[in-house]
Amino acid sequence: MSVRKGAPALLSAGTLCTALLLTxxxxxxxxxxxxxxxxxxxxxxxxxxxxxxxxxxxxxxxxxxxxxxxxPAPRLPGLGPVTHGLVPDGTTQALVVTGATADASTSTVTLYERGTGGRWTVAAGPWAAHNALRGWTDDHVAGDLRSPIGVFRLGDAGGRLPDPGARLPYDQDEEFAISGTGFLGESLEGSFDHVIAIDYNRVPGRTPLDKERPLGAGKGGGVWIHVDHGGPTHACVSLAREDLRTLLRALDPSREPVVVMGPAPVLAR
Structure with missing residues (x-):
């Protein structure tokens, strides 16, 4: 049985594009x-x-x-003009996921908020995280075991467990159950107890379980922020359970939240 909380937030997916001029x-x-x-x-x-x-x-x-x-407009820490130019003008919440190198499978996650003066400040974190086994790519395809680089909207959440107080629409469903083992032999059980969909190759405003892939199945999909299982992921970003629950309660759809993710040298461009 699926329980869907809140009206869907119809947000466009973030894509890689040319840099915008700073005003x-x-x-x-x-x-x-x-x-x-x-x-x-x-x-x-x-x-x-x-x-x-x-x-x-x-x-x-x-x-x-x-x-x-x-x-110059204040930038998110660690972001260069090209990457920062991809952050929508209306966004005042940004989750920055930073890997040390292009091949790193661990990363650091920090939630920033922009105040009335235009300056970005830390709202939560930094938190330790895992990303894909082989690191990062700016041309993600299904099965490459790399996380996509870019700026993507965050508008939908869900999980096997009840809503912990999210402001994003939350879909509780038993289909989020998972079993098996990860790349290090660790149990995957409970990894999808809570998830936040990253708007990479998906239709915004739908449950994270939705299987439609606007860019085609070959470009992958189902890229989420989910509960960490102690090892690398296929393409997702994973956080410790309580850190993810904190993030779920913090993200506010009225602030047009995005995730900015990739290795530090690329984000600094």
Whole structure:
């Protein structure tokens, strides 16, 4: 029996694309202190009356102007301009999953939130995690045992166990049960007690169990954040049970959360 909590959040899947230009705002001139003159004195050699505005550049005198150099928008820690440019403008929650190298099967996970001033701060973590056995790839295919690199939406959750207080739509279903052993001989039982679907090659707004693959079956799918079983995954990211439950309670669909995942050298681009 499937129990689906909350209306589905229809979010578009994140894809790799060209870098977006960073925007900024201009500096503003400081206000004059009390008692200061309201007009600039005439420049040397300027025969105009005292109090006249300065000449424009090219009209025989230097122009008085305020710098309008753009101020770069604050970036998520560890992200370079290319990767950060893929984070949607409306996103104020970002889960950053960082591997040390392209072949690493362990990673570090940190949840960041962006405040009203535009600065990103740590909201939870950092947590230790596992990713795919062979590390990372920017061209994931089914069975390559690598996790996809990119920026992807997080909009749907579920699991075999009851909802621990998620704000994302949560699908409790016995189909999340799993058995068998992992790459290190560890038990996989309980790995899908709680999961968060990563919007890689899936239809957003559906249960993580949904099997439709918009890019085709050959590009893989079913990439989740799930309970860690003590070893590498096929393509997913896994967190300790309590860390995942904390994450489930923290992710807020109104903040358009995304996961930014990959090896540190790639994320820094």
């Amino acid at each position: 900024g705002c201009a500096n503003t001139a400081p206000s004059a202190p009390a008692g200061a003159p309201t007009s600039a004195p005439a420049a040397a050699g300027d025969s105009r009356p005292e109090g006249a505005p300065p000449r424009a550049a090219g009209a025989g005198g230097p122009a008085s102007s305020v710098s309008s150099a753009p101020v």
